Amino acid sequence: MSIPIAIIGTGIAGLSAAQALVEAGLDVQLFDKSRGSGGRMASKRSESGSLDLGAQYFTARDRRFAEAVQQWRARGWAAEWTPALYHAREGRLSPSPDEQVRWVGTPRMSSITRAMLGALPVQFSCRITEVFRGDQHWHLQDADGNSHGPFSHAIVATPAPQATNLLAAAPKLASVAASVTMEPTWSVALSFAEPLDTPVEGCFAQDSPLDWLARTQSKPGRAPSPDSWVLHASSEWSRHNLDLSKECVIEALHGAFAEMIGCAVPPPVESIAHRWLYARPATAHQWGALSDGDLGLYACGDWCSSGRVEGAWLSGQETAKRLQAHIANHAWN
Ligand SMILES: Cc1cc2nc3c(=O)[nH]c(=O)nc-3n(C[C@H](O)[C@H](O)[C@H](O)COP(=O)(O)OP(=O)(O)OC[C@H]3O[C@@H](n4cnc5c(N)ncnc54)[C@H](O)[C@@H]3O)c2cc1C
Numbered sequence: 227m228s229i230p231i232a233i234i235g236t237g238i239a240g241l242s243a244a245q246a247l248v249e250a251g252l253d254v255q256l257f258d259k260s261r262g263s264g265g266r267m268a269s270k271r272s273e274s275g276s277l278d279l280g281a282q283y284f285t286a287r288d289r290r291f292a293e294a295v296q297q298w299r300a301r302g303w304a305a306e307w308t309p310a311l312y313h314a315r316e317g318r319l320s321p322s323p324d325e326q327v328r329w330v331g332t333p334r335m336s337s338i339t340r341a342m343l344g345a346l347p348v349q350f351s352c353r354i355t356e357v358f359r360g361d362q363h364w365h366l367q368d369a370d371g372n373s374h375g376p377f378s379h380a381i382v383a384t385p386a387p388q389a390t391n392l393l394a395a396a397p398k399l400a401s402v403a404a405s406v407t408m409e410p411t412w413s414v415a416l417s418f419a420e421p422l423d424t425p426v427e428g429c430f431a432q433d434s435p436l437d438w439l440a441r442t443q444s445k446p447g448r449a450p451s452p453d454s455w456v457l458h459a460s461s462e463w464s465r466h467n468l469d470l471s472k473e474c475v476i477e478a479l480h481g482a483f484a485e486m487i488g489c490a491v492p493p494p495v496e497s498i499a500h501r502w503l504y505a506r507p508a509t510a511h512q513w514g515a516l517s518d519g520d521l522g523l524y525a526c527g528d529w530c531s532s533g534r535v536e537g538a539w540l541s542g543q544e545t546a547k548r549l550q551a552h553i554a555n556h557a558w559n
């Protein structure tokens with residue numbers, strides 16, 4: 227057994243790095259503060275079935291990511307989603323079809339990260355509070371006072387604000403992470419006993435508290451009923467209403483939805499609200515990943531790249547590539 231590499235975060239970035247490292251013959255040990263993997267690609271189980279409250283779909287513009295998505299499709303983890311798309315501007319709803327290929331996890335968004343995790347060693351419900359280096363190796367401290375280690379390298383794969391403290395051993399990396407602003411998103415799911423009388427299956431919105439809405443049943447592999455909708459508030463609305471109660475957020479976004487959708491909207495049979503505090507970086511970056519190869523500390527995530535699923539996956543690959551290159555150089559010297 228070689229000394230494993232610690233990976234903090236089992237979102238798509240951490241899992242992308244883990245997969246590449248394991249394929250290269252290295253051992254990894256993953257940690258996540260949540261009860262399951264997926265991070266912002268997680269799905270919530272509810273009485274109305276599984277609901278994608280975070281990432282709604284993803285596009286694949288980079289060749290390497292497109293190849294990975296084809297493998298996911300072949301294994302049944304992902305499928306193309308072809309919604310009837312609309313846009314809403316100044317209160318007007320219009321069809322807005324396009325040629326973009328969009329993908330979703332099947333039968334839920336979290337299927338992809340669950341499958342990527344497979345049997346990799348992981349500790350859930352474990353919030354890492356400190357990443358520190360001893361004489362030779364890395365050690366982690368968690369919020370319950372437990373220590374973990376030794377590890378040959380450490381990879382921090384959390385959103386930037388949560389990465390800053392964990393990168394304290396490399397102040398330059400920590401200050402880059404600290405410079406990233408991440409915007410919040412309030413997400414609400416509403417389920418209706420009877421299907422709403424509308425052809426809309428996905429809608430980009432402007433001039434509204436909402437910036438996106440999607441009909442769950444239009445995605446491949448989802449339960450056929452009830453008629454569930456996921457609504458995302460814009461960053462601006464979410465920022466201004468960050469501390470509103472879930473009940474008030476549901477009421478406000480239900481109202482905005484009813485105003486936008488152009489058909490009768492009865493009271494929902496189930497409603498869920500989730501606040502994503504670190505939903506997306508305010509601006510895209512082109513770092514790919516952050517690394518201090520000599521120290522053996524790395525950081526990855528969507529905030530190092532495009533702020534989307536594709537960017538997070540690519541960032542994990544970049545981290546694994548840099549780490550392997552450093553090991554290879556070290557072996558030669
Ligand atoms: C509402 C919403 C809608 C979105 N819609 C889309 C979309 O339609 N298309 C698209 O491409 N992208 C979308 N995104 C963005 C996409 O979800 C992210 O870019 C991507 O999932 C980020 O992956 P990641 O691995 O970098 O981070 P995350 O998924 O955030 O993973 C980080 C993990 O680290 C864990 N963690 C954090 N701190 C600690 C700690 N101290 N100790 C242990 N574990 C820790 C977290 O629990 C989490 O599991 C959306 C995001 C949100 C929130």
Ligand SMILES: NC(=O)C1=CN([C@@H]2O[C@H](COP(=O)(O)OP(=O)(O)OC[C@H]3O[C@@H](n4cnc5c(N)ncnc54)[C@H](OP(=O)(O)O)[C@@H]3O)[C@@H](O)[C@H]2O)CC=C1
Pocket residue numbers: 283284285311312313322323324326410411430431438458505506533534
């Ligand atoms: N809410 C969050 O926290 C969050 C949301 N994110 C959203 O994720 C998607 C992913 O972006 P990607 O570039 O992969 O997808 P698209 O090409 O589908 O969309 C990009 C933006 O382009 C506009 N757009 C695209 N298609 C259409 C269309 N048929 N009609 C109208 N407009 C379209 C739209 O932008 P605007 O509404 O015009 O501003 C799309 O947003 C994307 O939706 C993100 O918003 C990512 C991370 C966090």
